[in-house]
Amino acid sequence: MNAHDINQTFDLLALAQGDAKLNHKGAYYIGPCPFCGGRDRFNLKHTPNGWRWFCRGCGGEKYHTPIDYVMRRDNLDFKQALEQMGGKAYTPTPRPAQPIPTAPAIVLPVATWQAQRWQEVTRSTLSLEYDKPAQIARDYLYARALEPATWLVYQFGFGLVYSRPAIVIPWWDAANTITAVKYRFIDDLAKRDPGRRFGMAEGSKPILFGLHLAGGQDTLLLCEGEFNAASITQVASDTITGLDTLSFGSQSGGRADFLRQVADGYQRVIVWADDPEKANEIRLSLARPAEALCSPQIDGTKYDANALLKNGYLADFLRETIQTPTNAQ
Ligand SMILES: [Zn+2]
Numbered sequence: 539m540n541a542h543d544i545n546q547t548f549d550l551l552a553l554a555q556g557d558a559k560l561n562h563k564g565a566y567y568i569g570p571c572p573f574c575g576g577r578d579r580f581n582l583k584h585t586p587n588g589w590r591w592f593c594r595g596c597g598g599e600k601y602h603t604p605i606d607y608v609m610r611r612d613n614l615d616f617k618q619a620l621e622q623m624g625g626k627a628y629t630p631t632p633r634p635a636q637p638i639p640t641a642p643a644i645v646l647p648v649a650t651w652q653a654q655r656w657q658e659v660t661r662s663t664l665s666l667e668y669d670k671p672a673q674i675a676r677d678y679l680y681a682r683a684l685e686p687a688t689w690l691v692y693q694f695g696f697g698l699v700y701s702r703p704a705i706v707i708p709w710w711d712a713a714n715t716i717t718a719v720k721y722r723f724i725d726d727l728a729k730r731d732p733g734r735r736f737g738m739a740e741g742s743k744p745i746l747f748g749l750h751l752a753g754g755q756d757t758l759l760l761c762e763g764e765f766n767a768a769s770i771t772q773v774a775s776d777t778i779t780g781l782d783t784l785s786f787g788s789q790s791g792g793r794a795d796f797l798r799q800v801a802d803g804y805q806r807v808i809v810w811a812d813d814p815e816k817a818n819e820i821r822l823s824l825a826r827p828a829e830a831l832c833s834p835q836i837d838g839t840k841y842d843a844n845a846l847l848k849n850g851y852l853a854d855f856l857r858e859t860i861q862t863p864t865n866a867q
């Protein structure tokens with residue numbers, strides 16, 4: 539077999555899985571790099587030309603072949619690797635597993651808090667779906683062009699909080715632990731006074747909104763506000779491939795480490811904020827290349843993701859601004 543055939547047929551997945559713990563996410567196998575470590579900087583994908591691998595830490599800006607992998611792994615030159623892989627069955631020499639560093643510690647709310655919040659979220663989700671008094675919440679979400687399938691994905695609910703009707707918005711971490719419960723009040727008071735629109739369950743630790751849906755795609759879109767994230771998720775499934783959307787909520791800061799760590803798992807990061815300065819500030823805090831995206835002005839009015847959704851512009855906007863030429867073919 540020549541080098542092309544070897545690269546096309548060699549079972550690099552089996553070999554790499556022996557070297558590092560890789561998780562299957564979409565079209566990729568992602569995990570620590572067998573050469574330089576990390577947590578999720580290495581990925582493997584199958585192409586018509588065979589397996590290819592990529593490492594953000596040590597791989598340069600391109601995908602490499604199975605032969606490259608074996609050369610590097612077993613310290614062989616090209617010819618030696620070729621002989622190894624093309625001759626009799628390749629038997630890798632065992633290597634010690636790389637230690638996997640843990641994510642930065644975030645102190646989560648205690649277990650009793652968790653249990654209470656789960657009950658609250660379960661109850662409020664059912665209420666939003668079935669209860670008569672929740673009609674005001676369903677109307678509110680429909681008016682924002684958010685569909686029931688989207689409510690379900692985010693487990694939005696309805697509740698009376700301090701006797702005020704509110705959309706209940708749970709925040710999870712990637713392991714489906716509730717870290718915060720936010721309330722978007724929908725009464726007249728909230729309409730009159732923007733300062734009275736939001737509340738949060740006591741003891742909440744808002745980290746990032748939408749983490750339970752993030753799944754190792756190529757592109758991360760960070761946006762402001764839960765309903766903006768929900769709007770993007772709602773149209774992106776039909777519009778954009780390979781996109782994870784997370785919201786940093788209304789306040790930034792305090793979670794910079796975590797944000798940086800999450801962003802590190804993506805090939806491309808885009809920060810979308812209403813205010814260009816805020817987008818820039820978050821972009822810089824990531825300490826890695828990231829693009830800034832600002833809400834467009836249409837006839838003098840700024841449109842955030844939800845406003846674009848309501849007016850039917852969001853799919854086109856995402857296609858034009860986020861879809862990369864390689865994905866658009
Ligand atoms: Zn590496």
